[in-house]
Amino acid sequence: MTVTLLQHDEGGAVRNRLRSIAVLLLGALLFGTAGLSLGSWYGGRGAVPLSEDRAQAMAAELFPGAEPTGSVVVARAYRYGVFLAPDDYGSARVTFQYGNGPECALSDEFQRNATSLGWQDLDVLTDDTCDGRRAESDGVVATLTHEASGSRLNIMSAAPDKFLAATLIGTLLGAAAGAALFGLVGRWRRPVPVLVRALVTVGLLPGVALTWQGMRLAGLTETVWPIWQELAPLLMPFWLALLVVGVIAYVRLRRTGGSGTDSAVAASETRPGADVGHQ
Numbered sequence: 001m002t003v004t005l006l007q008h009d010e011g012g013a014v015r016n017r018l019r020s021i022a023v024l025l026l027g028a029l030l031f032g033t034a035g036l037s038l039g040s041w042y043g044g045r046g047a048v049p050l051s052e053d054r055a056q057a058m059a060a061e062l063f064p065g066a067e068p069t070g071s072v073v074v075a076r077a078y079r080y081g082v083f084l085a086p087d088d089y090g091s092a093r094v095t096f097q098y099g100n101g102p103e104c105a106l107s108d109e110f111q112r113n114a115t116s117l118g119w120q121d122l123d124v125l126t127d128d129t130c131d132g133r134r135a136e137s138d139g140v141v142a143t144l145t146h147e148a149s150g151s152r153l154n155i156m157s158a159a160p161d162k163f164l165a166a167t168l169i170g171t172l173l174g175a176a177a178g179a180a181l182f183g184l185v186g187r188w189r190r191p192v193p194v195l196v197r198a199l200v201t202v203g204l205l206p207g208v209a210l211t212w213q214g215m216r217l218a219g220l221t222e223t224v225w226p227i228w229q230e231l232a233p234l235l236m237p238f239w240l241a242l243l244v245v246g247v248i249a250y251v252r253l254r255r256t257g258g259s260g261t262d263s264a265v266a267a268s269e270t271r272p273g274a275d276v277g278h279q
Contacts, residue, residue, distance in 0.1 A: 027182030035174020043166025
C-alpha cells in the first residue's frame with residue numbers, strides 16, 4: 001500500500017513538472033515571437049534607401065554587356081496592409097530579368113565583376129539549374145538567381161548592422177518575459193492561472209501564427225512586424241471581450257467551485273484517521 005502510494009505521488013510529481021515546463025515554453029514561444037517582431041522592426045530601421053537610378057547603375061556595373069528584358073521596381077514595399085518607410089529594411093527593391101531562360105553564364109560574370117569592383121560578402125547560392133550569386137556593396141545587396149523563365153538580379157537595401165543583434169535580443173527578452181509571466185501566474189490560486197494563460201494565448205496566437213507563416217520561406221528577410229501593427233486594431237476589441245469573459249468565468253468558478261473545494265479540504269483535514277492510510 002505504501003509503495004503504491006509513493007509510486008503514484010512520484011508519477012504525479014513528474015506529470016506536474018512536465019506540465020510546468022510545457023507552460024513555460026508556451027509563454028516563451030508567444031512572447032518570444034512578439035519580441036522577435038519588435039526587435040526586427042527596431043533593428044531594420046535606418047537601412048540605406050535605394051533608388052531606381054542607383055539600382056540600374058549597379059546592374060550595369062555587374063553586367064555591362066547585358067540588357068535586361070524586363071524590370072520590376074518597388075519604391076516602398078507593402079506588407080500586411082502597411083507601407084514600409086523608405087529606410088525600413090525590406091522596403092525598396094528593384095528586380096531585373098535577363099533572357100527567357102536560365103542564363104548560367106551570368107553567374108561567372110557576376111563573380112568576376114563583383115570581385116573587381118570590390119564588393120563584399122560574395123557568396124554562391126547553390127541551385128539545381130545554375131548556381132546563383134550574392135554580394136553586398138555600400139549597404140545594398142545584389143542577388144542573382146536562375147529560374148525557368150529567366151535569370152533575375154534582385155537589388156535591395158542590406159540589413160543594418162544592428163538588425164541581427166536587435167532581433168535576437170528582442171526574441172530573448174520576449175521569451176524570458178513570457179516564461180516569467182506564465183510561471184508567476186501559476187503561483188496564484190485557481191482558476192486564475194488557467195484563465196490568464198488562456199486569455200493571453202488566444203490573444204497572441206493570431207499574430208504568432210502569421211509571423212511564423214511569413215518567415216517559413218524567407219526567414220528574417222521577410223518583414224513580419226507589420227503583422228502586429230495591422231492586427232492590433234482588429235484584436236483590441238477581441239482582447240477586451242476575452243477579458244470580460246475571463247472575469248465572468250472567474251467569478252462563476254469562484255462561486256461554484258471555491259466553497260466546495262474548501263469544504264472538501266476541511267473535511268479531509270478533520271476526518272478521524274485521515275493520515276493513517278498514508279503511513
